[in-house]
Amino acid sequence: MRSFSTIKSSQLMWIAAGTLMVSGCGQTDSASNENAGTAAATEATSGEIVRASFNDDGSVNQPVGWREWVFVGAPLTPNALNGGEAPFPEFHNVYIEPSAYAAYSATGEFPEGTQIAKELTLVRTNNNAENGSSQEVSGVGYFQGEFSGLELTVKDNERFKDEPGGWAYFSFGHKADYEKTATAMPTDSCNACHAASADDDFVFTQFYPVLRSAKPN
Numbered sequence: 001m002r003s004f005s006t007i008k009s010s011q012l013m014w015i016a017a018g019t020l021m022v023s024g025c026g027q028t029d030s031a032s033n034e035n036a037g038t039a040a041a042t043e044a045t046s047g048e049i050v051r052a053s054f055n056d057d058g059s060v061n062q063p064v065g066w067r068e069w070v071f072v073g074a075p076l077t078p079n080a081l082n083g084g085e086a087p088f089p090e091f092h093n094v095y096i097e098p099s100a101y102a103a104y105s106a107t108g109e110f111p112e113g114t115q116i117a118k119e120l121t122l123v124r125t126n127n128n129a130e131n132g133s134s135q136e137v138s139g140v141g142y143f144q145g146e147f148s149g150l151e152l153t154v155k156d157n158e159r160f161k162d163e164p165g166g167w168a169y170f171s172f173g174h175k176a177d178y179e180k181t182a183t184a185m186p187t188d189s190c191n192a193c194h195a196a197s198a199d200d201d202f203v204f205t206q207f208y209p210v211l212r213s214a215k216p217n
């Protein structure tokens with residue numbers, strides 16, 4: 001229990017320092033989670049969750065270093081299979097902030113403050129066939145090209161008490177240079193679909209093998 005808490009506070013320091021060491025924490029977390037009992041689980045959910053940063057006008061700042069968060073899955077909706085324009089083009093690379101991942105691994109629940117980012121990436125362009133696939137050295141299929149968008153969801157029942165489940169959804173746009181801040185989207189635009197179809201607390205864990213295997217039985 002003591003070592004768990006030590007790991008968490010040093011992890012927070014690394015994140016605060018804005019270094020790239022966060023990804024290295026994943027292994028430490030899963031190692032310590034193997035023997036994480038109730039006490040560790042309680043610690044992981046009591047105030048050690050790395051929070052999103054908000055401005056006075058209620059907007060959220062672009063997360064820092066989300067590509068070093070824990071990668072949980074990459075659903076794919078190619079434009080070519082969606083009438084030329086998928087609602088969310090095309091690869092959806094999903095990452096959860098590491099302290100929230102640690103808490104989820106220990107408790108099976110997304111703690112208050114959980115941040116999950118989804119970065120959209122277009123299918124690689126390389127003599128694509130009609131179905132959008134391309135032939136590469138490993139075979140015919142879909143390969144990642146350029147980044148095309150960034151979205152974020154934050155669970156905060158205090159700040160977003162009117163949002164079902166306390167989950168607010170943000171989009172930083174689809175331009176190569178993402179917006180630096182974003183305001184919460186209307187409930188019907190995002191939350192409603194998550195509420196209706198996501199498997200676990202508004203999160204689409206049915207598409208994230210990493211989260212399914214992290215969840216304690």
Ligand code: HEC
Nearest residue numbers: 075092116117118151152153169170189190193202203204
């Ligand atoms: C029609 C249903 C639907 C709507 C509307 C929707 N989403 Fe999602 N969202 C999904 C699905 C399905 C996933 C699972 C991953 C994937 O396929 O992209 C997902 C995943 C996500 C994730 C990753 C975390 C998670 O909950 O699984 C984020 C972040 C996200 N969506 C943001 C948004 C934002 C922002 C909006 C509004 C602009 C939005 N979503 C609207 C269906 C929807």
